[in-house]
Amino acid sequence: NSKVIQTPRYLVKGQGQKAKMRCIPEKGHPVVFWYQQNKNNEFKFLINFQNQEVLQQIDMTEKRFSAECPSNSPCSLEIQSSEAGDSALYLCASSLPGSNTEVFFGKGTRLTVV
Amino acid sequence: GEQVEQLPSILRVQEGSSASINCTYENSASNYFPWYKQEPGENPKLIIDIRSNMERKQTQGLIVLLDKKAKRFSLHITDTQPGDSAMYFCAASDQGGRALIFGTGTTVSVSP
Numbered sequence: 001n002s003k004v005i006q007t008p009r010y011l012v013k014g015q016g017q018k019a020k021m022r023c024i025p026e027k028g029h030p031v032v033f034w035y036q037q038n039k040n041n042e043f044k045f046l047i048n049f050q051n052q053e054v055l056q057q058i059d060m061t062e063k064r065f066s067a068e069c070p071s072n073s074p075c076s077l078e079i080q081s082s083e084a085g086d087s088a089l090y091l092c093a094s095s096l097p098g099s100n101t102e103v104f105f106g107k108g109t110r111l112t113v114v
Numbered sequence: 115g116e117q118v119e120q121l122p123s124i125l126r127v128q129e130g131s132s133a134s135i136n137c138t139y140e141n142s143a144s145n146y147f148p149w150y151k152q153e154p155g156e157n158p159k160l161i162i163d164i165r166s167n168m169e170r171k172q173t174q175g176l177i178v179l180l181d182k183k184a185k186r187f188s189l190h191i192t193d194t195q196p197g198d199s200a201m202y203f204c205a206a207s208d209q210g211g212r213a214l215i216f217g218t219g220t221t222v223s224v225s226p
Contacts (some may be wrong), residue, residue, distance in 0.1 A: 002157055017225060033213060033214075040125075040219060041152075041201060041219050042177075042219075043203070043216035043218075045213040045214075048212075048213055051195075055212065056213055091157065091158070098148065099145060099209055100145060100146040100165045100166075102148065102160055102163065103148065103160070103214060105157040105158045105159070106148075106157055106162060107156070107157045108157055
């Protein structure tokens with residue numbers, strides 16, 4: 001069973017609404033990733049953190065998407081104004097720091113924007 | 115941007131035969147190559163990985179090969195079973211904490 005916990009499993013929002021999803025990484029994993037997996041099963045990297053610091057993020061993330069990993073709280077990914085094209089499976093993953101470390105995924109939040 | 119190419123996109127095999135998936139990568143600094151299995155409605159699960167200091171790794175009916183000169187790595191599922199039917203993704207990364215770059219996936223279908 002996945003030790004990366006994502007909530008909610010399913011999320012339905014209207015266009016223009018905010019959509020927020022949460023992730024609790026595996027215990028002891030300071031590195032957290034967010035990916036979007038579209039209906040064609042393609043992975044798109046969004047952002048990653050080490051502890052509370054952003055390591056990498058793509059341009060799309062900087063505009064309508066925001067994310068944070070506060071200490072002692074779940075990480076979160078929020079879409080400020082949902083669009084139909086945001087409908088996808090949002091996967092959170094975590095790992096230990098350092099090179100060549102295994103990355104483990106949560107079960108994801110399936111967002112549907114109607 | 116960096117890409118990982120994965121072929122074939124669909125692979126149909128008979129139970130008991132082997133299945134092979136190939137991936138190529140662009141970034142010569144890539145040093146970690148995991149493989150994930152994803153069943154419908156489920157999360158991707160890490161099934162095997164290989165690091166750049168190895169050329170071959172084997173575990174429980176899975177073999178991965180890495181050819182750094184050719185920037186190519188492959189997954190071989192030996193003695194396939196119906197339970198091996200799923201999507202398989204290869205990925206590559208060049209540094210701990212940096213994003214994995216995923217291939218486009220292979221749908222493996224094992225028929226009895």
